[in-house]
Amino acid sequence: MSKELNLTLQVWRQDGPEDSGHFETYQAESISEDMSFLELLDIINEDLVENGQVPIEFDHDCREGICGSCSLMINGQAHGHAKATTTCQLHMRKFDDGDTIVVEPFRARAFPVVRDLVVDRSSFDRIIEAGGYISVNTGAASDANLTPVPKEAADTSFDAAACIGCGACVAACPNSAAQLFTSAKLAHLNLIPQGQAQRFQRTENMVETMESFFGSCTNHGECHEACPKEISLDFIAFMNRDYVKAKVKNRKLAGQK
Amino acid sequence: MAATATNPKGSTPIFRRKWQLPFPLNIYQSSVGRKWVMALTGIGLLGFVIVHMIGNFHIYEGPVQLHEYAETLRGLGGGLFPRTFLLWVLRIGLAGMFVLHIHSAYSLKERSRKASDKADFVGGEKKYGSKRDYVAANYASRTMRWTGPIVLLYLLFHLADLTWGWWLGDDYVLGDPYHNVVASLSSLPVAIIYVVANVALAIHIFHGTWSLFQSLGINNPKYNDLRRSLAKGIAGIILVGNLSFPVLVTAGLVDDDNRKCPVGDVGCLEHEAEKH
Ligand code: HEM
Ligand code: SF4
Numbered sequence: 126m127s128k129e130l131n132l133t134l135q136v137w138r139q140d141g142p143e144d145s146g147h148f149e150t151y152q153a154e155s156i157s158e159d160m161s162f163l164e165l166l167d168i169i170n171e172d173l174v175e176n177g178q179v180p181i182e183f184d185h186d187c188r189e190g191i192c193g194s195c196s197l198m199i200n201g202q203a204h205g206h207a208k209a210t211t212t213c214q215l216h217m218r219k220f221d222d223g224d225t226i227v228v229e230p231f232r233a234r235a236f237p238v239v240r241d242l243v244v245d246r247s248s249f250d251r252i253i254e255a256g257g258y259i260s261v262n263t264g265a266a267s268d269a270n271l272t273p274v275p276k277e278a279a280d281t282s283f284d285a286a287a288c289i290g291c292g293a294c295v296a297a298c299p300n301s302a303a304q305l306f307t308s309a310k311l312a313h314l315n316l317i318p319q320g321q322a323q324r325f326q327r328t329e330n331m332v333e334t335m336e337s338f339f340g341s342c343t344n345h346g347e348c349h350e351a352c353p354k355e356i357s358l359d360f361i362a363f364m365n366r367d368y369v370k371a372k373v374k375n376r377k378l379a380g381q382k
Numbered sequence: 383m384a385a386t387a388t389n390p391k392g393s394t395p396i397f398r399r400k401w402q403l404p405f406p407l408n409i410y411q412s413s414v415g416r417k418w419v420m421a422l423t424g425i426g427l428l429g430f431v432i433v434h435m436i437g438n439f440h441i442y443e444g445p446v447q448l449h450e451y452a453e454t455l456r457g458l459g460g461g462l463f464p465r466t467f468l469l470w471v472l473r474i475g476l477a478g479m480f481v482l483h484i485h486s487a488y489s490l491k492e493r494s495r496k497a498s499d500k501a502d503f504v505g506g507e508k509k510y511g512s513k514r515d516y517v518a519a520n521y522a523s524r525t526m527r528w529t530g531p532i533v534l535l536y537l538l539f540h541l542a543d544l545t546w547g548w549w550l551g552d553d554y555v556l557g558d559p560y561h562n563v564v565a566s567l568s569s570l571p572v573a574i575i576y577v578v579a580n581v582a583l584a585i586h587i588f589h590g591t592w593s594l595f596q597s598l599g600i601n602n603p604k605y606n607d608l609r610r611s612l613a614k615g616i617a618g619i620i621l622v623g624n625l626s627f628p629v630l631v632t633a634g635l636v637d638d639d640n641r642k643c644p645v646g647d648v649g650c651l652e653h654e655a656e657k658h
């Protein structure tokens with residue numbers, strides 16, 4: 126028989142972008158420890174709907190830790206206190222009976238609240254758009270292994286590609302900086318041969334777009350701790366190096382416009 | 383990429399680059415580039431702090447040697463440049479590094495503040511309703527914006543104290559730094575200021591020395607662990623070295639007794655130094 130929990134939740138409720146918002150307290154009784162945190166919110170919402178109240182809005186999609194939709198600051202930590210876990214994969218067994226849990230949206234100026242716990246993370250899309258394209262030949266699929274990729278580079282690129290774009294790094298950052306996200310997206314392409322043609326152009330554009338929305342990194346390392354995919358801080362150093370390189374390299378030849 | 387519900391208004395940029403300055407100034411326009419400048423000037427300042435401390439150890443050899451060291455600084459590059467020329471180049475370079483370091487630190491802090499502004503339900507800095515639970519950020523990294531300005535205030539105090547002699551008044555003897563240091567640090571409040579400021583400096587350097595590698599992109603799993611050890615080592619050496627001056631003067635181990643040259647007799651110091 127699995128353990129059951131009785132919990133008190135303090136949830137951020139906000140009627141819309143213009144509303145000032147407030148905390149609302151809810152009691153959750155007999156919660157199974159096998160539930161995920163989102164299922165706990167589902168239960169509370171069912172209660173609210175039954176009582177004719179407006180359910181709590183929150184983002185979610187895959188519920189298996191791969192889409193990056195779910196967010197939530199849970200007790201002051203992005204995606205809760207469990208390491209390398211998204212909110213949808215955070216199980217109630219990580220909490221104790223009688224706990225009070227504070228649930229808030231991710232906060233940053235670039236993540237305005239849409240409603241309750243839902244924030245608009247479209248400034249991440251602006252960064253991705255700024256990355257542009259990679260040059261690949263179209264037509265018939267090319268042979269596998271046509272482009273040799275060193276194993277280490279492929280592995281590291283894959284580690285960077287694990288970023289699901291959830292925004293926990295920004296939420297956890299006291300500077301609201303998006304270095305971890307942007308550097309992961311950059312390293313994913315910049316480390317492998319396929320990404321070389323536009324490498325420096327991409328780095329300049331993505332970094333400068335990032336800076337127009339987000340704060341400046343002071344190397345606290347909070348982002349890495351919050352990241353459900355444990356993206357490494359090494360990628361930030363790699364991005365910093367590539368950015369300055371890009372600035373030096375991209376000087377046009379004399380007379381070139 | 384996350385399927386994100388969109389706010390009809392979207393989020394507005396906090397900062398727009400209207401044009402790119404010509405290279406290399408455009409590096410300083412960006413936050414990443416500015417952080418790079420902060421790291422480079424940080425290295426320069428670190429070099430200064432270390433050399434300054436080592437130079438000051440001459441105080442333990444006595445008044446003559448400290449006087450001689452001060453003279454060496456003035457005569458740096460002797461033969462090639464006029465006297466004190468190179469010293470002035472170093473001083474101006476140092477002042478320039480301070481200006482760049484402080485400007486980049488301040489302006490980046492402003493950008494981060496803007497990026498966190500209006501993200502808050504209580505107004506002002508970014509806050510969460512629950513107690514913020516820092517996992518990785520340490521005391522040093524969170525206090526850079528305090529320890530930095532403390533070092534700046536201390537720097538001004540230090541110049542006024544030992545370079546310009548504002549506080550020592552008649553007791554200040556130009557050309558006898560040994561006496562000036564002893565006279566200044568014999569006052570307990572002054573010694574306490576030196577201790578507090580140098581603790582702040584060491585904390586600043588502890589985070590700074592680690593952080594600058596990230597900012598410059600000097601990163602390799604082969605030696606990444608060494609960066610923390612290096613930061614601890616440098617901060618530790620600077621802490622112990624710089625604290626030794628106020629502590630030993632307060633303890634009475636460095637004083638004006640038993641001097642070969644009486645206080646104020648700069649001619650005697652020069653004469654003794656000649657003999658070396
Ligand atoms: C001799 C004295 C100083 C030394 C050796 C020094 C050294 C450093 C170093 C190595 C860094 C790290 C740079 C990086 O992360 O890339 C740093 C950061 C910083 N310094 Fe200094 N510094 C000194 C004086 C000052 C002063 C006078 C101020 C301010 C008034 C200041 C403010 C800051 C701030 C706020 C940061 C962190 C900013 C950030 O990470 O965005 N520092 N310092
Ligand atoms: S780096 Fe980590 S925390 Fe940031 S968006 Fe990607 S997965 Fe989320």
Ligand code: FES
Binds near residue numbers: 184185186191192214
């Ligand atoms: S809902 Fe997809 S990662 Fe959590």
